[in-house]
Amino acid sequence: MLKQVTLNDTLAIAIGAGILGTGGGGNTYIGRIRLENALREHNKSVEIISADEVADDALVCAVGMMGAPTVSIEKLPTGNEILNGIRALEGHLRQKMDAIIIGEIGGANALGPLIAGLQCGLPVVDGDGMGRAFPELQMDTFNIGGVSADPFVLADAHGNVTIFERIGSALQAEEFGRSLTIEMGGSAALIMPVMTGKEMKANIIRNTLSLAKAIGDKVIDCRKHNIPPAESVAELCNGEVMFTGKIIDVERRTEQGFSKGKLTVSDFVDFDNQLIIDFQNENLIARVGETVLCTVPDLICIIGIEDGEPIGTESLRYGLRVAVLALPAPIELKTSEALPVLGPSAFGYHYQFNPLAGNLLDNSELMNNQTE
Amino acid sequence: MLKQVTLNDTLAIAIGAGILGTGGGGNTYIGRIRLENALREHNKSVEIISADEVADDALVCAVGMMGAPTVSIEKLPTGNEILNGIRALEGHLRQKMDAIIIGEIGGANALGPLIAGLQCGLPVVDGDGMGRAFPELQMDTFNIGGVSADPFVLADAHGNVTIFERIGSALQAEEFGRSLTIEMGGSAALIMPVMTGKEMKANIIRNTLSLAKAIGDKVIDCRKHNIPPAESVAELCNGEVMFTGKIIDVERRTEQGFSKGKLTVSDFVDFDNQLIIDFQNENLIARVGETVLCTVPDLICIIGIEDGEPIGTESLRYGLRVAVLALPAPIELKTSEALPVLGPSAFGYHYQFNPLAGNLLDNSELMNNQTE
Numbered sequence: 139m140l141k142q143v144t145l146n147d148t149l150a151i152a153i154g155a156g157i158l159g160t161g162g163g164g165n166t167y168i169g170r171i172r173l174e175n176a177l178r179e180h181n182k183s184v185e186i187i188s189a190d191e192v193a194d195d196a197l198v199c200a201v202g203m204m205g206a207p208t209v210s211i212e213k214l215p216t217g218n219e220i221l222n223g224i225r226a227l228e229g230h231l232r233q234k235m236d237a238i239i240i241g242e243i244g245g246a247n248a249l250g251p252l253i254a255g256l257q258c259g260l261p262v263v264d265g266d267g268m269g270r271a272f273p274e275l276q277m278d279t280f281n282i283g284g285v286s287a288d289p290f291v292l293a294d295a296h297g298n299v300t301i302f303e304r305i306g307s308a309l310q311a312e313e314f315g316r317s318l319t320i321e322m323g324g325s326a327a328l329i330m331p332v333m334t335g336k337e338m339k340a341n342i343i344r345n346t347l348s349l350a351k352a353i354g355d356k357v358i359d360c361r362k363h364n365i366p367p368a369e370s371v372a373e374l375c376n377g378e379v380m381f382t383g384k385i386i387d388v389e390r391r392t393e394q395g396f397s398k399g400k401l402t403v404s405d406f407v408d409f410d411n412q413l414i415i416d417f418q419n420e421n422l423i424a425r426v427g428e429t430v431l432c433t434v435p436d437l438i439c440i441i442g443i444e445d446g447e448p449i450g451t452e453s454l455r456y457g458l459r460v461a462v463l464a465l466p467a468p469i470e471l472k473t474s475e476a477l478p479v480l481g482p483s484a485f486g487y488h489y490q491f492n493p494l495a496g497n498l499l500d501n502s503e504l505m506n507n508q509t510e
Numbered sequence: 511m512l513k514q515v516t517l518n519d520t521l522a523i524a525i526g527a528g529i530l531g532t533g534g535g536g537n538t539y540i541g542r543i544r545l546e547n548a549l550r551e552h553n554k555s556v557e558i559i560s561a562d563e564v565a566d567d568a569l570v571c572a573v574g575m576m577g578a579p580t581v582s583i584e585k586l587p588t589g590n591e592i593l594n595g596i597r598a599l600e601g602h603l604r605q606k607m608d609a610i611i612i613g614e615i616g617g618a619n620a621l622g623p624l625i626a627g628l629q630c631g632l633p634v635v636d637g638d639g640m641g642r643a644f645p646e647l648q649m650d651t652f653n654i655g656g657v658s659a660d661p662f663v664l665a666d667a668h669g670n671v672t673i674f675e676r677i678g679s680a681l682q683a684e685e686f687g688r689s690l691t692i693e694m695g696g697s698a699a700l701i702m703p704v705m706t707g708k709e710m711k712a713n714i715i716r717n718t719l720s721l722a723k724a725i726g727d728k729v730i731d732c733r734k735h736n737i738p739p740a741e742s743v744a745e746l747c748n749g750e751v752m753f754t755g756k757i758i759d760v761e762r763r764t765e766q767g768f769s770k771g772k773l774t775v776s777d778f779v780d781f782d783n784q785l786i787i788d789f790q791n792e793n794l795i796a797r798v799g800e801t802v803l804c805t806v807p808d809l810i811c812i813i814g815i816e817d818g819e820p821i822g823t824e825s826l827r828y829g830l831r832v833a834v835l836a837l838p839a840p841i842e843l844k845t846s847e848a849l850p851v852l853g854p855s856a857f858g859y860h861y862q863f864n865p866l867a868g869n870l871l872d873n874s875e876l877m878n879n880q881t882e
Contacts, residue, residue: 226675230602296678300686303598304671314672317693321686 150354155248156448162419163245163271196335202241205325219327223293244271269468273419276308283341290330294322367446368461376496377465522726527620528820534791535617535643568707574613577697591699595665616643641840645791648680655713662702666694729818739818740833748868749837
């Protein structure tokens, strides 16, 4: 498993997190550049610890950016948003944090917490609350496991910091937080949830940072050998290559603080064979005609067919030649408690969730590789 | 001047505050019932002190409800919103409040702070930051005098409490606060600003609670003697009766968290002689044809022609027979610092502010009456 993150790891983690982002989580190119700058500035590596190294009575907080991926490439962060948020929360609670938790491993939200770890001088836990990216705050294993949503913090690029001190539910947090994020310019640092080490360990999806790194390493290796990486990545993640083709249509609008829309990928040869993907920041549903091939919480990941570069919702455009992967969700997302919160019905779809075989992190190759 | 508020005072204060509300500040009938219930429940009067009785190093906070008047009659408060907000702020600051300040003397916002005084066991200062009601947070003498907008608190009927810990400006507070108030259902308790006794004394408009009481007493006296009260109220406040007639048209919509619209009052005899009033929660501009008769910050107050009952924006309807008063603003609102914040241009109008003669609180009868 990862013990640290250095400049040698940033590209792989960015690629892997971008793929796990299933379209969302923020642009990883910008996130990677920011992480590399922070590593150079602080002149040390990010300390990575396993969840089980955290004491039961430790105070930890998950961090990330809230907002639309389309905003993430237009409105760059100042870089202090998450730090400001953590400091405000520590001041409010009169207690220091002991470790940083990655809120969602997908997209740039895997990278921001590493920068926060450097800024705060704190270790970052290998794991997250989603095993992928999701658009809404309540869609994580911490909420599903009953961790309180309050207090949580939003901090923007102008130094504004808001503490939601009491909040009825994570769903309420999503509604209030989304509204304020829009006022903050469509993107804001989110510190949520704040919890004990014990609560974190009971709910976190372990080793997802190591998984992101392993996926990225696989892509980089394929690039070196001029092999299209889709099959290798799918195999590593227990999934499959669902479709390959060319993006022929993108409907995308930034509304209510989300990037929402629909994407059409056409087969290279049979133009009438088209995969349609609905997205809300993240890819939600993939179908061919009336046949649903994959739905949340399973992962629908779009990558460049030659280079395996993850293509976020903000970067979708006509003409891109892509492979679409279908990866099984982590087992934690497929419980009877989790599915109403983050399955198709949570997004207003009437589709049943028919899980892909297997689970995202059940790969012996991956686990063996990582126990080095 | 007022030293306490008892059940004997509530009707007069509600009437006076309703008139000073210039349409906004929340429905005073509901506010009065709530205050009377609180007085009975706590079985004591509200202690009223003058601003100058507060020590320089005291901690005080202005309180009120944020939202549209149209919401104030549909979504009743639970009654603990302001208390919850004050307690959260005290917890955040680790310091107790020493006195309650009325944020705006207009409408139910004159009455809520009195309830908060009972609930917290704190005195309420005779005065406020507006001398009337205004729709937006930055439109008060505390902001104009340079009192910091942060931290401020919003609390809703469901127990949700948000602390805006750092905020760039009062205008930013208005934007963030309005957005969250809408999410909170269009109405929320506002604790803002938090300040020292010294800051409060340097900026508060003094004796406006006593003024509200005196206006209400005047109306009640006229009712007893079957005299239409418009002239008497105008005289007490150094103003004039601008128009009398029947409401013949109301355009009103609740949008962006405000009650916005336009009102037409027709002369009883000459139907073509019509007064048009634009409002945003409060009445902003009164004109006959192209002739502007009165603009913010001077007060445009609509009352029932027979009974002097204040008619809030939420209660405007076809057929009401009304007197429209034009009362001069308090002198504090007419400075070169204040007018850009709360004059016609602050609402997007190109009209010049041509002040009415005199000032709201410069009335020897009022001041003599009150020094009992």
